[in-house]
Amino acid sequence: MSDHLLSLDEMKQVDDYIASGFKVHSVRENLSGMFVEFKRQEEDVCLQILTAEARKYLAAKLLEQTLKQEETPI
Amino acid sequence: MADLRIDLAGIKSPNPFWLASAPPTNSGYQVQRAFEAGWGGAVWKTLGEPILNVSSRFAAVSFNGQRVAGFNNIELITDRPLEVNLNEILETKKRFPNHAIIASLMVEPQQEKWHEIVKKVEAVGVDGLELNFGCPHGMAERGMGSASGQVPELVEKQTYWVKEVARTPVIVKLTPNITDITMTAEAAVRGGADAVSMINTINSLAGVDLDTWNTVPHVGGKGAHGGYCGPAVKPIALNMVAECARNPLVNVPISGIGGISNWRDAAEFLLMGATGVQVCTAAMHHGFSIVEDMIDGLNNYLDGKGIASVMDLVGQSVPRYSNWGDLDLNYNIVAQINNDVCINCNKCHIACEDTSHQCIDLYTESGRPMLKVREQDCVGCNLCAIVCPVDGAISMVERKSTIPPMTWNERQSLISNFIR
Numbered sequence: 001m002s003d004h005l006l007s008l009d010e011m012k013q014v015d016d017y018i019a020s021g022f023k024v025h026s027v028r029e030n031l032s033g034m035f036v037e038f039k040r041q042e043e044d045v046c047l048q049i050l051t052a053e054a055r056k057y058l059a060a061k062l063l064e065q066t067l068k069q070e071e072t073p074i
Numbered sequence: 075m076a077d078l079r080i081d082l083a084g085i086k087s088p089n090p091f092w093l094a095s096a097p098p099t100n101s102g103y104q105v106q107r108a109f110e111a112g113w114g115g116a117v118w119k120t121l122g123e124p125i126l127n128v129s130s131r132f133a134a135v136s137f138n139g140q141r142v143a144g145f146n147n148i149e150l151i152t153d154r155p156l157e158v159n160l161n162e163i164l165e166t167k168k169r170f171p172n173h174a175i176i177a178s179l180m181v182e183p184q185q186e187k188w189h190e191i192v193k194k195v196e197a198v199g200v201d202g203l204e205l206n207f208g209c210p211h212g213m214a215e216r217g218m219g220s221a222s223g224q225v226p227e228l229v230e231k232q233t234y235w236v237k238e239v240a241r242t243p244v245i246v247k248l249t250p251n252i253t254d255i256t257m258t259a260e261a262a263v264r265g266g267a268d269a270v271s272m273i274n275t276i277n278s279l280a281g282v283d284l285d286t287w288n289t290v291p292h293v294g295g296k297g298a299h300g301g302y303c304g305p306a307v308k309p310i311a312l313n314m315v316a317e318c319a320r321n322p323l324v325n326v327p328i329s330g331i332g333g334i335s336n337w338r339d340a341a342e343f344l345l346m347g348a349t350g351v352q353v354c355t356a357a358m359h360h361g362f363s364i365v366e367d368m369i370d371g372l373n374n375y376l377d378g379k380g381i382a383s384v385m386d387l388v389g390q391s392v393p394r395y396s397n398w399g400d401l402d403l404n405y406n407i408v409a410q411i412n413n414d415v416c417i418n419c420n421k422c423h424i425a426c427e428d429t430s431h432q433c434i435d436l437y438t439e440s441g442r443p444m445l446k447v448r449e450q451d452c453v454g455c456n457l458c459a460i461v462c463p464v465d466g467a468i469s470m471v472e473r474k475s476t477i478p479p480m481t482w483n484e485r486q487s488l489i490s491n492f493i494r
Contacts, residue, residue, distance in 0.1 A: 004450040027492040056403055059485045060477035062492060 010054035076376035095178035102162025115174030133280035144306035208274020226261035233265025275301025308333030319347025337371030422458035
């Protein structure tokens with residue numbers, strides 16, 4: 001699979017998790033890429049992101065999530 | 075006609091083109107001929123205790139037919155007594171009162187030696203002083219030049235000593251043979267410098283003769299490192315000027331030096347924060363008359379842009395020079411190939427396939443060989459456009475990102491909130 005196709009696949013997985021109510025709980029980066037822990041109530045999943053484009057995309061999603069949380073009235 | 079006059083820390087000259095302290099400014103005869111040709115100023119070849127030179131002294135690096143792409147020298151400062159130079163400066167200043175004459179100075183790092191030479195040189199009416207803390211060969215072995223210029227404390231202290239007695243503006247000329255030139259530039263400012271100039275030459279060995287195994291140049295079979303300048307060093311010099319120009323602690327004018335060969339180079343240095351430029355190698359290669367094209371070219375450029383004074387150009391690009399961490403990770407450009415112009419040399423395909431990101435495909439259309447960029451795989455590295463021999467065959471075009479701008483620093487700050 002080309003880097004481009006792989007990045008599209010990874011971005012779709014990010015979108016799918018978010019669309020189904022998951023939120024990013026934690027992020028860890030190391031030599032193997034980025035590991036994103038999504039949480040939905042008591043449920044959590046970990047997604048490994050390999051491609052640079054998808055790691056950029058994930059950062060944009062983190063920004064969206066952060067801005068939404070800031071907008072949410074306490 | 076735009077106003078090309080500059081005022082660099084109080085030193086006024088009819089245009090921004092000065093000859094750098096070097097062989098072209100060795101004597102009154104040369105400097106006066108340069109002024110007649112149109113140069114706005116000259117930094118006199120460095121004055122100090124007269125030295126002894128060796129023969130041979132210069133070497134050049136040619137690259138793919140381009141003569142003097144780089145220039146190497148092992149010549150030292152003036153070999154003539156101070157009084158001889160001062161008499162010629164006096165005579166030259168009388169003949170050209172409106173041109174800038176700056177005396178380049180180099181003495182041992184002792185307060186009384188700096189005081190002595192500054193007083194003597196200013197007595198003949200120079201417009202400013204340039205402290206040579208950059209010369210990398212010969213003099214450095216004696217504790218002067220770049221040996222002083224690589225130690226911020228020595229730069230600061232010697233600048234301070236000069237400022238104790240100087241009545242004219244003091245420019246401190248910096249060596250590039252240091253990891254971070256802003257450290258020594260800041261030291262010069264702390265010492266009271268009115269301006270800084272950069273770059274002096276870069277430590278170099280021009281080559282080795284494959285038949286004799288001698289260095290190039292060699293002096294009776296032995297060589298020593300020299301100082302490198304000319305077009306090859308321009309990007310290094312331009313970066314150093316820009317780094318100083320955007321450093322708030324280097325809040326003095328900059329005289330730009332390093333591979334400036336034509337008006338375009340000069341304009342780039344001015345945009346990146348230099349108030350004026352100094353030229354050496356191009357004059358040594360082509361003669362003093364090159365300044366005519368420099369003046370015409372810069373004037374036409376300013377007129378074309380509707381800019382009244384060259385001083386209005388100074389520093390305009392500095393705000394656009396930043397740190398890598400402040401660049402937008404989500405800005406995208408991709409290559410596009412115009413097959414109507416392309417000559418099918420395939421250099422772009424080879425470069426991309428072998429050394430970049432494998433995104434240029436070869437195919438045929440109606441029996442004609444064609445090239446196409448797979449834009450989704452193109453990272454916008456520019457390599458294909460760089461190696462393409464045909465103007466207009468490859469364009470780099472912006473592709474609007476679907477995600478908002480975000481720098482590396484912003485990303486790291488954001489992610490830090492999610493590290494648990």
